[in-house]
Amino acid sequence: MPTNKKEGIIFTTLMCFLMVFGMSLYNLLLHNNFSWTALLVGLVPGFIVALILDVFIVGVFAKKIAFKLPINKERKVQVILTISCLMVIGMVTLMSLFGILFEGNLSSGLLPAYLTAWKMNIIAALPLQLLFVGPFSRKMLGLIQTKSDNQIN
Template structure:
């Protein structure tokens, strides 16, 4: 969807902010035994740490690998929705365990149970991350992105 490097960076920042903030809220809620108003405020403290980590991971590793894996499932001439779903799904498949591992290291105090806590965290996060990405975050971020870059995207499509 982004046509330039700048647009790609803006899109990644938007997607990371929405996905990471939501997943932090989800994990805090799991730990606290439920969602409260305080969770939304507490999540901002972790977002300052996890947001840049997710951005760097996405830009330098996951973005390239998820596209490679997605295009092993779909072809460039397939319907755009199938390409979008393949890329989004592969991104979640890579980002979820990676970010769960980082969160486990930074916030879970797992000690000698690091692998077990990481696997449990990944298993709890994956369904939420996939559902949120495919049905909410992805469509909302793409809508906002298209709105912001409407003119330049139209020009790029005509060229």
């Protein structure tokens, strides 16, 4: 877990970028619309929106809710898993709406399109976060922290 503001910014940015990259790739492949151009066109605004939502809304509420739940806060893994799951639920809820509005394909109506997108995104985002992006980001943060510790000593 980040121990200062700089580490927090690095960790959040890495986590957010990797999730947006992974979910953008997933959605393009899901809709048989993959191209590097399409990936880049959606990645930049998606990353900006996701980072803002993460830092100012979803992250704040996920942490508040997590620490109110009856989990053992002394067990780091329980805290990490709880916050990660709450973050995924919050980000999928908001970013699915962003994706639908960004694509502008509302031929079947907003609510049905949103519910379909939400279902399809949650089944990909949860394992992506818990199995790949989260562990990788924490590993990178650990390397940064080790390097900082070595420079101090």
